[in-house]
Amino acid sequence: MTPGGAVTRETLAALDAADPLARFRERFALPRDVVYLDGNSLGAMPRAASRRVAEVAEREWAEGLIRSWNDAGWIDLATRIGEKIGRIIGAAPASTIVADSTSVNLFKLLAAALRLRPGRRVILSEAGNFPTDLYIAQGLAALLGEGHELRSVAAESLPAALDESVAVMMLTHVNYHTGAMHDMAALTAQAHAKGALALWDLAHSAGAVPLALASAQADLAVGCGYKFLNGGPGAPAFLHVAPALQAQIRYPITGWLAHAAPFAFEPGFRPATGIAAAAVGTPPVLSLACLECGVDIALEAPMEILRAKSLAQSDLFMRLIEERCAGAGLAIVTPREEQRRGSQVSLRHPDAWPIMQALIARGVIGDFRAPDVLRFGITPLYLRYAELWDAVEALRDILATEAWRDPRYAARRAVT
């Protein structure tokens, strides 16, 4: 496909044949009749994950029993996998650990950030941030009282809203709804210029876009294991604390696995040194085993090649939407500029819900985000170019024939 040249399914199949990442597709178990465009919500299953879970259950758990905490290294899993994720996000060594959920990690780091900036009471965020991020900040502000507040502003108002009352600026690097991406280094520098800390949520970034937390001087970060890292449903999350903060930071949840000597069973809490103090309780070993399989694949795939394919695929998808679904009422929400978008394409349509249900019924799986967005995740590790053609053709047909008006697509379900 040359820029400006006609796109056909054949030209896309040729891109697949020349794709340097093509070999990664077979590392994932995907149903034959599905075009999967929701890896930004739940990544596909690495084939290694089901084998690994069986091995951990049958050998390490059933036979090793409690000995496996030492013999199979269960006790080190959270730091070992955290270290690998640290490489993916461009963080300094010994600054990332796997723990809890993204929501809980946000609570831990926001509370710690407020303690690091006594006298400042504001958590600054973006209106339109992922709801759990805002909810956690609201709950923490209510718990602390005494003037603590979450202040959410439009993205373009962030620099002006950064003032001496802000303790921490909490932003999601790639917006879940629109796919828009912030300039992490620039905004972090602006926060620092006002004495505020910068906390980045990498839920839609880790494993999806190049990240350089250390060089961006990000203070704190959280992220998700089950999206682009393909760690499995409900996979544990990760958190990062810049080395320079680790000696001062105090976490609000002081569980025994954050203790300097958990098995000394001392009556008083003494924090571990370094990132280990960000742990809380016993880690979910089976889930960690799955997560490590996804993280290992992400480490194997060169990020420059992954990003180039992601941008090419999202460009192509938007171009096909414009060419083949013209006049069908779809509006592209995702920014077109490469440095301003993550790895998804969002389309607005007033009937987004039933249209997405009709697409899913044809095996093209994306998702719906209220009130009117069709969301398509671009996952270059396992997505083929020709599949994007098939997805757009299905969408074109559903819109042209109004197949989405079938009443069976109207019913709302618990999870969208």
Ligand SMILES: *Cc1c(COP(=O)(O)O)cnc(C)c1O
């Ligand atoms: C997916 C996502 C989360 C998920 O949080 P959980 O605690 O794992 O449910 C949080 N924040 C953002 C920005 C997300 O995209």
